[in-house]
Structure formats: structure tokens, C-alpha cells
Amino acid sequence: FVSGIGMLAPSPDxxxxxxxxxxxxxxxxxxxxxxxxxxxxxDAGTEGGNDYSFKNDPKNENISPFKAGSTxxxxxxxxDKDNNNLQVLPVGTLTFELQExxxxx
Numbered sequence: 001f002v003s004g005i006g007m008l009a010p011s012p013d014x015x016x017x018x019x020x021x022x023x024x025x026x027x028x029x030x031x032x033x034x035x036x037x038x039x040x041x042x043d044a045g046t047e048g049g050n051d052y053s054f055k056n057d058p059k060n061e062n063i064s065p066f067k068a069g070s071t072x073x074x075x076x077x078x079x080d081k082d083n084n085n086l087q088v089l090p091v092g093t094l095t096f097e098l099q100e101x102x103x104x105x
Contacts, residue, residue, distance in 0.1 A: 013044040016091050023096060034097045038090035
């Protein structure tokens with residue numbers, strides 16, 4: 001498995017990444033040659049505000065992280081020409097590609 005996380009600056013509470021991405025096929029017992037995965041913005045919910053900025057008031061209550069872009073005014077969304085079919089867009093793509101092993105010694 002591989003996991004990784006990164007901050008989406010300048011927001012102090014937006015992040016993106018992967019969690020427990022399997023790089024090995026358990027049935028065939030082989031490593032995947034190449035995996036591409038879209039990554040999305042997540043909001044940790046530690047700041048108030050509805051936009052991608054760093055000057056929002058802190059929140060005092062505990063909430064669970066949620067995928068950023070769940071409203072029409074969010075940053076990473078797409079709508080069709082009639083403002084329908086709201087779709088959260090990825091902020092990037094991660095590519096994991098198997099490399100030849102090096103020989104030690």
C-alpha cells in the first residue's frame with residue numbers, strides 16, 4: 001500500500017492525497033506495472049468560510065473532513081451549460097510506475 005498527503009496552499013486546511021492505495025495484485029501476486037489515480041481536494045473543516053483562502057475564522061467545533069467542491073460556488077467543480085450536473089473535479093493525478101530493481105553490492 002501507499003499513502004501520502006499534501007497541503008493545497010494557501011489554504012491551511014485543504015489537502016489532497018491517497019490512502020492505502022494497493023500496488024500489488026493479491027490474486028496474481030504481481031506488482032501493478034502502472035497505476036494512475038485522480039486526487040481530490042479535501043477540507044479538514046478547521047476554518048470557517050466557503051472559499052479557497054487563508055483568512056477565514058477558525059472553527060471551534062469538531063467536524064469530519066469532507067470533499068471540497070460540494071456546492072456550486074466551490075473552486076474545483078464543473079457544471080454543464082445549463083448549470084446542472086455538478087461534478088467535483090480532481091486537483092491532480094498521481095502516477096505510480098514499477099521500476100526495475102537495482103542490484104546491491
